[in-house]
Amino acid sequence: MRAIDLYAGIGGWSLGLKLAGIEVVASYEWWQPAVDTHNGNFLGTVQPTDIRQLHMEDLPTDIDLVVGSPPCTEFSYSNRGGGGNLDEGLKDLIKFLEIVEHLKPRFWALENVPRVAQVLQRGLNDPFHPLYRFRQLKPRIEVIDFSDYGAPQSRRRCIAGNIPFDMIETYKHRLPRRTLGDVVDAIASDVEVTDPVWGCVLPARMMTECETEAALNAEELRMNRESKTYHPVYNNMAFPDSMDAPARTVTATCTRVSRESIIIDDGVGGYRRLSIRERACLQGFPITYQFYARSFSDKAKMVGNAIPPTFTYLIAQAALGIPADRFTTLAEAGIALTPPERVAPVTPPTTEGRTYPVGRSFRAALPGLRFKSGMRFELANARRKDGAWRVRFFFGPSVDIREIEMGRELLRQLRSSPLIKTLLMSTGVAFTAAEQTLQETTPDALQAAWTHRAQGVRPYEVADLLGELAAQVRRYLEAVPIDQQHAVIGYVMEAAAEGEVSDSIPGSKKLTINALAILSGLIVGAWFNTLPWHHQQCAVA
Known part of the structure; x- marks a missing residue:
């Protein structure tokens, strides 16, 4: 099968598809650090591309599968309290569906935040909505939790398309449920690290992105604890995060004092945030994957914005028609993975703020x-x-x-x-x-x-x-x-x-x-x- 990957990010779609044996003939992404990471891991030649400006005649032909993750910023409830510009976000949904309509692939799948499920359902049924003209695509629209499908992270997302959802469900009994503790413990090994999801093995000296931050200071600790356990508006969260369950959602933007940051016991009486490698593993990326960005924050952003390749692999298996009794598990599919030759640059973690803006809110x-x-x-x-x-x-x-x-x-x-x-x-x-x-x-x-x-x-x-x-x-x-x-x-x-x-x-x-x-x-x-x-x-x- 031949596929194209729209809004490709760092390669969450491409990795899952390629591990299943699907040829990804073209990938499109606009953010340079994500493009660099995609190319570095797949030895590709992807160039930064504004997908909104793509011409249909420039797309490859004879495509069996179209996948992608249009930007979710305008739809996310974490963006300005859900007050994003929905009309702006719709432009990318429309472009994605225009490409699907043009290429007429056998299968297609779109991933985004849960709110997009409502946007799609309303738009495809409202004659006055910009999405109404795509109603003939008749997508199945589901909101799923990736922790139910092999990722060590509770991450709810909308998946829309005509992929064989029912077949994906038959794979679930072959997918062990992994936890935050599984990931942290695996990466902490000082001799040999075995990927808790994909099964590949690396000597600890070859592991990258394992630099951890200094423990939270007293003020940061108070802010994190307060925002999670005594937030003035939102529901309570555990503090520190439980090691016995899948992690909370790994986000693209999180500081040392944010409610969204996953905080764990550092083992020596303090608390810390996660390393880039721990975040990436929770997102379903193998320990061999490299992140070619020049700052810790850019790496955190690219990881947090990605789709877990654990699920894109399942989509690929279902598109290929692989029945459950012939399903190749994640650990079997990834056992032979090795890092690319070029190692990603070392980016020291964020340190505690020396000063903050004069108008810093409290x-x-x-x-x-x-x-x-x-x-x-x-x-x-x-x-x-x-x-x-x-x-x-x-x-x-x-x-x-x-x-x-x-x-x-x-x-x-x-x-x-x-x-x-x-x-x-x-x-x-x-x-x-x-x-x-x-x-x-x-x-x-x-x-x-x-x-x-x-x-x-x-x-x-x-x-x-x-x-x-x-x-x-x-x-x-x-x-x-x-x-x-x-x-x-x-x-x-x-x-x-x-x-x-x-x-x-x-x-x-x-x-x-x-x-x-x-x-x-x-x-x-x-x-x-x-x-x-x-x-x-x-x-x-």
Whole structure:
């Protein structure tokens, strides 16, 4: 069979197809580092190509299989919160389908992020949609998890086309389920490394891309742990990542402090991100594969953007009509793989940031005031006319998120209550101590410390300070008589209602259940947001 590979990337499609015995007669890719990597591993002569500008008459003929992974950036929910330019992304889907329509191959397959499944389904059924003219292709559209098909990584992707999906399903019992631990342990061998997926073997001295980063420092560790286990909006993740299951999705863009980064125990009491080789193995690339880019970040990008060749190999086997009882396993197909002669350049991993942009943002939920499902108190440095650092409280379902403004008016209303007035008198020492701690810095100095331009108090210390202060307030509220505790619910609901009927307040049940903690946060937040501290211009020496 003869195939072409559109939006070829670093060769995830070509590797799987070639290992199955399919001839890839042409590959097309625009990004130079990916082109270099594709050519370096396949000894090819691919030139950077803007696929949108391809002319149909320049394509090879007599093609049995068309495959490709159009750019997913505009469709990904991780890009600007899902606010990508869908019209721009559609241009590549349309070009891919135009080529399929022109070449009329026996089989074709397109891979992209899960959201594209909805885009295709809607477009092929809407007469006013740009994709409607391709409805005669009648693709089968599936969203699958590559960990079910031999990759040591949970990676959900849309696969659309007319490939024999049912035949691919028959191969699953021949595909061992690999884990993050399988990959890390295999690569850690200091004598001989056996690929945990493809079975090929290399002396440890010949292994490339195994350079590991220094352990996360205390601030990076806190940021990673917080973003995964206490994120103010999204669901919780494990920290560190579990070694006994397939890894989470390997992404193209991840820093030392991102929620998306896979973090593991470094074995000596610290935590680290993955090496390029570990990421590549999780993506299903063999230990022999080389990555010809000049920076760690470019290599991480090319690996994260790739399609696992473990699945493209299955597509090729199915296209060739190989039944399950004659299926050649991944380990059998890859046992003879060897590295290309030219070794990829060594690219040191990213180090901890010496400084960050002046406007570096900060956002963290306050300890003890995390209520899941979007309801949270958080300290943030959003730039506002009345100061940089504020405590904010959000509540309600994702379709109707509300905020209680914590400023002078709320503080005035709270202080009008005899209960709150007595509370503030009883906890006055704690509030005074907290204010004295804040006097060790200023808003500008706090930002300078956060951007590593100066030493001093850091934002997480302030978040912890406010969280502990709220805990002391809550302990006081828990000790008051039950009939007075019932009044607390009224204070919270009144603050949340802002003139509405209480029954119409979104998340009212959750507000009621957590009323003591929420009132504690409202008191501390309103106190902090109205401090004269916000107008200080220089740090105390």
